[in-house]
Amino acid sequence: MTASVSTPAARATTADRVRAGALLAGALLQVVAGALGGSGAFGLSVGQVAQENTTVVMPVPAAFSIWGLIYAGLLLLAVRQALPGQPGRAVHRATGWWLVASTVLNAGWILVFSAQAVVLAQVVIVALLVVLAVALARLTAHRAEGAADRLMLHGPVALYAGWVSVATVVGAATTGTFLGAPGRGGVATVLGALVLLVTGAIAAAVTARGAGAVAYAASVVWALGAIVVMGPPLAVTVAALVALLAVLAVAVRRVTTAPRGTRLAAAFG
Incomplete structure (x- = not known):
């Protein structure tokens, strides 16, 4: 991978400033929503609802602390992209409204x-x-234009995407239980194991090619490890470990096989 070349940002337009403000507001919104949802201000707390619909792929509750890091990263991203010289950049124009949508959807969830x-x-x-x-x-x-992009743009988005990749699978299992499907037992165990293997394969492919590889892989590994720690049936444990090791191996390979001097870009760019 070749080093990125910094390109001058276009002059910020009114639309750019509106987008930057919307992302900053959205980042703050999800922080507030997360705090209220954790306290049960909207009804039951998120944790209580999850525990009432437990499944074989449920992560250990402590794993959800990663949301604090995700919120902090998105807030840092939002503040930076609103600073002078940032709103008119092509990368923010390409991703900004998608990230705004992510904050609204997360708060809505x-x-x-x-x-x-x-x-x-x-x-x-x-x-x-x-x-x-x-x-x-x-x-x-x-591609990231320097360490600031890697730390405050690619990293936060990749971390967020990695966690949600596994959370969506966990949510699907929770939804099935809510609708009356067995959360445990033979069928649930087989389906849970298969879905985790597929999730690991997809996550490994994203890690191999996507931006922020290390951050993405770290959040996926964190989520899969939390499922293992929860103590599911053996088949689910093995599947989660296989998926975890596959993602971890791809991340390590991506970094170690990059030419010397470009490994940081390979990991976070």
């Missing part, structure tokens, strides 16, 4: 899940995954 509208919540989180996938793909087409 918290609201509807806390209200126990589990099916609607699953529709929302699938939409969130799609939006983040588009944002990450567009970032991949705009």
